[in-house]
Amino acid sequence: MTAQKGRDLLLKVFNSTTFAYVTVAGLRSRKLAFNASQVDVTDAESAGRWRELLAGAGINRAALSGSGLFKDQASDELVRSAFFSGAILNWQVVIPDFGTVTGPFQIAALEYSGQYNGEVLFDLSLESAGQLTFGAL
Known part of the structure; x- marks a missing residue:
């Protein structure tokens, strides 16, 4: 497998008006992180005093983040309204x-920033709120 372009990693949000996923405009960087918590079941009789974990008992979560240029497009309004409504x-x-x-x-965080001689930027952080699915390309 060859190296992939970072710009091809896309973040999309479902638009219930058009019934289609819309790419979030202006993103320069994107990140997807998976995490799983562990359940420690170590006790005084654990072999060699090594920590023991209970398989399949922890909670899985995913976090999405991105940052980029504020473009004031339809996807920006969708993101803003989702944040303010807590949707x-x-x-x-x-x-x-x-x-x-x-x-x-x-959306866990939505931040806007800008300097007097530069463009308006935004940062976006999302936390999973249910089961995720993976589909191979």
């Missing part, structure tokens, strides 16, 4: 030559 929307991450991760996420 949980369906999001999709397209990982080039690998697959898609799709599911419900809630």
Whole structure:
């Protein structure tokens, strides 16, 4: 497998008006992280005093983040309104030559910034809010 272009990693949000996923405009960087908590079941009789974990007992979660240029497009309004209403929307991450991760996420942080001699930037953080699915490309 050859190296992939970072710009091909896409973050999309489901638009319930058009019934289609819309790419979030202006993103320069995107990140998808998976985490799983562990359940420690170590006790005084654990072999060699090594930590023991209970398989399949922890909680899985995913976090999405991105940052880029504020473009004031339709996807920006969709993101803003979802943040202010606390809505949980369906999001999709397209990982080039690998697959898609799709599911419900809630916006945990939305930040805007800008300097007097530069463009308006935004940062976006999302947390999974239910089961995610993976689809191979």
